[in-house]
Structures are given as C-alpha cells and as structure tokens.
Amino acid sequence: MPEQKDGQQSNSIQLRKCPTGISGLDEITGGGLPFGRPTLVCGGSGCGKTLLGMEFLVRGTALNEPGVFLAFEETSTELAQNFFSIGFDLDKLVASKLLDIDHVHIERSGLEPTGEFDLEGLFIRIGHAIDRIGAKRVVLDSLETLFTGYLSEGILRLELKRLFTFLKEKQVTTVVTAEQGERTLTRFGLEEYVADCVIFLDHKLSEQIATRRMRIVKYRGSSHGTNEYPFLIDENGLSIMPISSLALDHSVSEERISSGVQGLDAMMGFEGYFRGSSILVTGTAGSGKSSLAAHFVNSACQRGEKCLYFAFEESRDQIVRNMKSIGVDLEKWTEKGLLQFRNTRSTLYGMEMHLVTMHKAIEKFKPSIVIIDPISDLLVSARETKVMSMLSRLIDFLKREGITALCTDLTAVGGSLEKTEVGVSPLMDTWILLQILEGTGERNRGLYILKSRGMDHSNQVREFTLTNAGIVLREAYIGAGRVLTGTARLSQEALEKADALILTEETQRKQREVERKKTLMEAQINALQADYQAGKEELERSIMSEKMRQEILADDTRRMQQKREISSNQ
C-alpha cells in the first residue's frame, strides 16, 4: 500500500482537512481527518474507538458541524448514559438538532434472503439523517457488525464499496470503526474500502501497566506523525500527546531567573538559570533536592509566576509542611493560585500516561515553571529504551512553550553519579549535583554545578546547609586536597584561627624586639654623643690653653727681641 498514491498534490489543490477538535489528534494528522472522506479507526475491544468517533462528532458540533452517529452496537440511550460520564450531553445535542443517533439493530434471525436485495435501506437512513440536520460528519460504529448478521459477504462487500462512494458524494467526513483482526488491521478487512486514512488504537499491557497508544497507519495525500502516540481517556474525553522531538527549533530566552538560593545564583554569574531551560538536580536520598526545588518555586511565586509541581513521592501537605521547616512557605502560593500540586504515585500508570497527564495539566494551567520531583520515579515504570524518546518529547514541549523545568533525580547510594541519567543529561541545560560528603562521623551536603550550558559557572563545590531560613551555600574549605564540611570544617577553622593567633603574636613580639633594639641603639648614640661632647670640650679647653701659652711664649720672645735690639743699639 503506497503512502501517497497520487503524486500530483500541489499547494493549490491541497487536501482539505476536517479538524477533529480532539486534543492532540489534529497535530499528529497535520490538521485533522481528510475532509469528505472516510477514515478507518481500528483496534481491539475497549481501546476507545467509539469514544473517538463520538468525540469527533461532539467537538464538531462546537464548530457548528452537525453529526450523525450510526450505532450498530449500542442503543442511543446506552450511548447517552455512557457519554454523560465524560461530560457529553448527547440528549441535548440531539434536541438541538446538532446530533442524530440512529441505532441500527441487526436481526440475527438466521432467515435466508428470499431473493435479490441490496443495502439501499441503510443508505436511505444515513442519507435521511444527514439531510435532516445538515450533517457534515458521520460515524459508523461499528460497521463490521453487518458481517455478523444475515448478509452474505459477497453482497456486503459490494455494498460497502457503494456505501463509501455514497458517503464521499455526500461530502461528509466519516469515521468508521472496526475491530482489530488477528493478523490484519480489521477482522473483516474493512481497510480495503477505507483507503484514505487509517488510525490504529492500541491498549497494551506491559509490566502490569496498561497504556493506550495511537498510530496513524496511513494518511493518503498528507504527511503525518508516524510514531505511536500515547493517549489518555479521562473525564474530558480523549487526549493525545502530540509532541514529537523531530524539530529543535524553539526560540531561546536570554532572560535569567533566580534559583531562589543566593549562593547558587552567585555560582552562575550572580544571575541564576536561563528562562525556559531545563534543570536537572541529581543527588542521593536526603541530599536536599526537593528543598532546592521549593526555593525555586518560592522565588518564582514571589515574582508572580505560576508554578506546577508534579510530586511522585510526597503528598501536597507533606511537601508544604516539610518546606515550612526550612522557612519556605508554599501554602500561601497555593492559596493565591500561583502554585498547583499534582501528586500521584508513579506506579499508578505507565510513563507515557504520566507524560500525557502532565502534558494536559501543563496545557491547562499554563505555568511558567514546572517541577518534576523526582523524574527517576517515572523512569522506574518504563523500559529504558522508551525513556529517552518520551522524556525528550516532554522536555521539547516545555522548551517550545518557554517553560522552565526543574527535574530532580534520585541517584542510588553508592552508584555511579552518572548512572541514572539514562540519556537524560543531554536534554538538560543545567545539571546540579548534590553530593553527600561523608567523613568524621557525619554526612554533609555538597553542591556542585556539573554543567550549565551557555553561562559562566563556578567550578567549585559548595557546602550546602539547610537552616530554618532556607538553604545557605558556603564556600567549602578546601585544604590538603579535600573538601571539608560540617564539624571537620569547624575544627579546621578553629585550628586555623589558633594558628593565625600564634602568628600574630609572633609578629607582634618581633615588632616589639625591633622597637627595643631601636631604643637601645638610640641610647647608645646618646651616650656616645655625650661622651664625645665631654671629650670635645676638654680638648678644646686644652687647645685654648695651648694657644694661650704659645701666644704668651710668642709675646715673650718678641719682647726679648725688642729688648735685645734696644740693647744692641745702645
């Protein structure tokens, strides 16, 4: 069966589509079911075929497209009752002529036909119903019931062919449901007639967890998602998680938002995380992952942003109480409607279902921050091969929406740090590691940024303490090739203090010594000066007397000379 038989599809004659209005289905079909053509929905019993058909009609009535439901299995009363539980008021729609439910009862009397016949009666019924309310959509649920009746298969096949031609002529978009066959898509080979679009629904049980999946088997003339998409049936009908991780084309934000912990912001250039990024916080049990998440929530709520908190381990009240003990009051944010909790046990259903529920909750609440605490619980209920693709769908979805996601991840004690991150790491922009540092008879918490894309971040291990006023990060003592925390750190600090004290005293002592030597030197100088002064005066005195003596002597000599001259002259 070729996917695309006619290659002459061009933009001008693009296949017109009929939006189903079912959440997610229009995304994976690229806009809806082929307009005016039949679509086959097949699958095992209880996989949601009838629901898909009915929801297709009910959503259509909202678009002012009336619909006809031909019920071959259930009466209209039964249908009305069944669908009332998911909020579809069929009786009201029937009364307002937006819906026509025709129960087609097939007699199993076993009477042989008495001659030639055809299914014109069915055609007339369908045609009449369509004309009566101006229907644009028709559901035949399930057509193959005809095969179980009195009609011979040869005639039936001929008539089915005619029926689909008839429906196409009527320009109605038709959904035909059919039971899954053993090796074929449908038990009676209806896919032969409905060749335009085939949707396969599946309800598989793996490891005791049931998961509903949907796949577009073929869609002639249109591209479509080819994966198996998990879907959910809940009080609002069907919802399919359409996100595929095909394109990495989301725009990124330069905006930074605080992590709620001052010290952690400081480690990331004093600014915090990028908005719309995904953050992984890994750590062993009790390392403070949830506390870190709560701080992030708290700071976001303070900015007036909405947060959605998925908790798989604790109840809402438990989280609120526990976080109160470290000075984070989450209660007031829930009261203000800024914070919502979704608490479920991870074993409730499979990973895919969790992701669909989460996806739905996010679409509904439109938060700017999502906390998944812990992501490892989701992984428990899934086989590893699925983990990567499913998780990347969710992460990509969040990124596309610009939602910042903080996921915590529990690592096994004693296991390798990188072990649990089965491919989760590549999806994450920032990875914070919370370590338990063991030593000197106690366990202390250490925080380390393993990676943080696109920003400058500290490469240091910080000590991480939980106080009544929240998380405090301190520079860890790094000495002798190890990080010291807790009391070891305190004692080391005391030791250092003592050392420092001794050092100061020594310096002071030496300074005093210098002073003393200086004084001593100065005293000696003074003494020498005095000594010198004394010697100097004495010497000067003797010099003076010597001079006087010489003068006297010279005087005497002169006088004697004078005397001699006088005597000789006489």
Place this chain on the structure above:
Amino acid sequence: MTKRPVQKPTETSIPAHEMWQLKLYVAGQTPKSLIACANLTRICEEHLGGRYCIKVIDLLVDPQLAKGDQILALPTLVRQLPMPVKQILGDLSDTERVLVGLDIKRLEELGWPGPHNVGI
C-alpha cells in the same frame, strides 16, 4: 405508491385482528421493487386467500420510516400481524423461503386456513 393497499380484503366479514398485515419496504420503482411487489401479491393471493393487507412503503418518499422497522436491506417484507413481527429480505423470488419465513408453511401443515389458526 406510499402506503397504498395493493389488494383490498375481499370478505369484509373477517375481523381486523385476523387479517395478515404485511409491509413491503422498497426504494423507488426499480425492477427489484416491482418484482418484489408482484411476488408478494402472488404469494398472498395463493396462500392467504384474501385475509391480508399489504402496505408498500417507498423509502425514497418516506425515508424516516426506515428507522422504525430497522430497515437496512431492500426490499424487506415485514409481517406486522400476526404476532410476532417477522422480517424477510430479498425480492421474494424464492417462494419456498417466503412461505417458511412468514410461517405460512407451518400453518398450512396444521390444516390452515381455518378460522382457529389465524392469528397465532
């Protein structure tokens, strides 16, 4: 040709509840419809001897009537009376099957038509 009695009861003395009431659903004046009509009239004349009343319903004219009798295939013959209601489809060419389907065969074996057996 809607709801047109093809054959009026010949003996007015027969009480209404002992009459066979038959409805033949067809779609338009197709050869198949006409054959079915002719076959029915013939069989009734031969076996019911005037104790019958036939309504031919053309669904092209009254499509809303198809729902009530759960008509899918055409032509379809509905035996309204005597109870229980029975449906036979096809153009009634196989007389044997028509007789079996309408229970006429069994009744004739019991000595019918006699006044006691009508209306079982």
